Each structure stands twice: as C-alpha cells, then as structure tokens.
Amino acid sequence: MASDRGRQFIYEYNGNERMQEIEYDPTGQREVPSIGSIIIRHEKEWRVMHIVAPVTSRGTIPLIRIFLSHRRPDAPPSVKRIPDRL
Numbered sequence: 001m002a003s004d005r006g007r008q009f010i011y012e013y014n015g016n017e018r019m020q021e022i023e024y025d026p027t028g029q030r031e032v033p034s035i036g037s038i039i040i041r042h043e044k045e046w047r048v049m050h051i052v053a054p055v056t057s058r059g060t061i062p063l064i065r066i067f068l069s070h071r072r073p074d075a076p077p078s079v080k081r082i083p084d085r086l
Contacts, residue, residue, distance in 0.1 A: 005026075005027060005028030005029075006024065006025065006026045006027070006028055006062070007024075007025045007028050007030070007061060007062055007063065007064060008022055008023070008024055008025070008062065008063050008064070009022070009023045009024075009025060009030065009064050009066060010022050010063065010064070010065045010066065011023070011041065011066050011068055012065065012066070012067050012068065013046070013068050013069075013070070014068070014069055014070060015067070015069070021041075032051065032053065032061075032064055032066075033048045033051070033066065034048065035048050035049070035050065035051060036048060039068070041068070044070055045070070046068035046069065046070050047068065047069050047070075048066060048067070048068060049067045049068065049069050050066075050067040051064065051065065051066055051067070052064070052065040052067075053065070
C-alpha cells in the first residue's frame with residue numbers, strides 16, 4: 001500500500017519553531033540527510049544539525065523532523081565591531 005510508505009519531512013530553520021516547512025513524500029523513498037551534511041533549500045546552504053525520526057511498531061518512519069542551521073560550523077565567527085569612543 002502506498003499510503004503505508006508515505007512520510008512527512010518537517011524542516012525547522014535556525015531553531016525557530018515558527019520557521020517550519022512540511023513536505024510529503026508519498027512513496028517513502030526520499031533520502032534522509034545525515035547529520036552534518038549540507039542541503040540546499042530556498043537557494044541557501046543549510047547544515048543538518050539534528051534529526052528526529054521515530055520508528056513505529058511496523059518499522060516505518062512516518063514523520064522525520066530535520067533541524068537546519070544556515071550558519072556553517074566551519075565558518076569563521078561573525079563579530080560585530082563597536083567603534084571606540086573617545
């Protein structure tokens with residue numbers, strides 16, 4: 001049954017629960033990215049920080065939560081410079 005294989009991918013951006021997207025994978029064949037990998041969404045690079053994919057008693061994974069960060073850990077830290085005051 002195709003409906004038994006369908007899954008939902010929920011993408012959360014930069015730890016903000018309000019910035020979520022849900023995509024349905026009706027065949028259940030979309031690849032789940034690995035933690036630390038880079039994926040492109042909305043023409044930006046996003047690093048996969050965390051994945052939650054609970055398995056049901058039937059061995060299926062109907063809901064996959066993928067937490068993304070657009071800040072790459074290997075990028076140099078951004079520092080805001082405050083001008084010196086005399």
